[in-house]
Amino acid sequence: MHYRRLFFVFAVLGAVTLGACRRESPEPPAPPQEQPDPGPDMDSLQRVQDSIAAAEEAARRQAELERAQADARATLEQMVFFEYDESAITPQAEQVLRQKVSILEASPNVRVRLEGHTDERGSVEYNQALGNRRAESVRAFFVQFGLSSDRFETTSYGEERPLVNRSDEAAWAQNRRVEFVITAGADQINPPSM
């Protein structure tokens, strides 16, 4: 391994030296259009390489930040689901909501509308109230973690906007949900501080 790397280093050095020698060798008179090749300037080459590396590093950091922000946004917008006729937060939903809490703590300018939904089995109008109660449950969860209540607005679509347009247990489970719509500060979402 070492030998191979050494060999590589020498090979590169050799090539550079060769190039330098050729530049120094006397030249026969040549037609004027053939300008001598100035060859690489080691200092400026280094500077270019450094700046490229710096730019790459900055871009990498920026990409990382953007990815983290996108991840944070995706986490903020991730839906949570509910049991039949229930507005209580399930353990699975709690895990998701806790992640949202850390993001919301790091992103004080973000405001969210909580939109409650139900499956199709209850009555149409009562389901509007049930959806609202689910949204209010989520708000109460956030407030309990110290987030300000007025960062959240709640509403309900009842059973009128199903996620999955089928009538079976799997579809119903997907439709009993709260959706998170960012209404302000979408460009100021910060990943949770460590």
Place this chain on the structure above:
Amino acid sequence: MRDQRLRGAGWPWAVRVLGALLLSGAMGTTALAAQDVEERFPGVSLGITYDGRQAATLAIQPFTGRLGGENIAERVQNIIGRDLRYSNRFQVLDELPASLSADEVDYGLWDQMRADYLVTGRVEGAGTTSTLVLELHDVVYREVVDRGRFPLPNPESQDFRMAAHVAADAVVMWATGEPGIAATRIIYSQRMDDGNQDLWIVDSDGENRRRLTNHESISMSPDWSPDGRRVVYLSYRTGLPRIYELNLETGAEKMVPAPRSGDYLTPAYTPDGESVVFSIVGSGRSGLFSYNLARDCCFANISEGAYEDMSPTFSPDGSRMAFSSNRLGVGAPQIYVRPTNGGSAELLSPYAFGRPGYYTSPEWSPLGNRVAYHGRVERRGVHQILISELDQRNRIVRVTSEGVNEDPSWAPDGRHLVFVGERSWGRGLFIVDAVTGNVRTLVSGVRANVPSWSPSLAPRMAEDR
């Protein structure tokens, strides 16, 4: 005006007594209680006892035309004939006597067909000036019960069918002394494939179906004003559900102000048509509120609590209201009744074997004696239409059995209900007659929600003319 009568002099009494006996049996009470029933239904004593077999037989002699009215006579007759069938108050004869002559009434001929009543009609004139001359005959007593002249607009105009419906309702009134339901319309919301929902309107016979709103949003939960000229409903057009009033004549809309955060749901007019009462849900405290539309003021609170009171509905005199509420804290709504001006709410829906059940969407009958709603039976998501009979010790009658049925709304006759039904073949609006149990399809193959049945539009028609 006369009582619903049946063929033969002894018949009405026999049926009346039989009905009373059946009633007392059903209630497990004495004949005294049955007498109470007679008194509370003056002139309508057969109302909840007769069925299709006992209904009076009614025949329709082919309508004739004069002065150009020949062309529309048959159309008018078809509309009225179907209306009379849909009234569920008669057994309408399908056959005609073999030796029928067009222009005269031969009582003997109809008597042989065992008809109790005969309807004859003649259309005079054409175009914008035609008139329907309608007569109801008592075949047994060989006399004219009543007659009327009904102006008919141009057959191509939208109100032509409605004018025929007005005439059909007159026949029902002449024969039974009770209002018909033909000259009415039903407003409901329809969900499209893109998830949007708009208000639609349809005549009581399923014709003239058309779209009322186009907001590219969700519009739903309509309620007709008592004068039949306006409708309140909710719309999500601003992003949050708010209450709007639509003037059906001018198309003008008015939004009920929203001084309080929350979802504004289930609007309903008060019986005077001046105010709208609705539910505000959210922020851990919900309640019923009212707003005076006529004076554009006076946002007021009716009830409030850490539970949801919804779907308010009023007794015709406005003294009492029914609504749904989950105040028992069992995660399901029940139906309550309370005095409108305050006082304690009493449970109306069944609380059997310690189970409060799931009952919602009440609507008080325009006759005042019944509250219809839907309730969960058997299992989750299976709802049926129920009626609490307030003058029968809150006896509960179930009027649907097939499929899933929700959100009943009363016709002005206080016996027909329109509701949303789901069948194996699809979803639509259905109409049930709470007396005979007859069910017909009003609108099929659409995802309809929460219908509201208009009051009789006949007075409006007369005024507009």
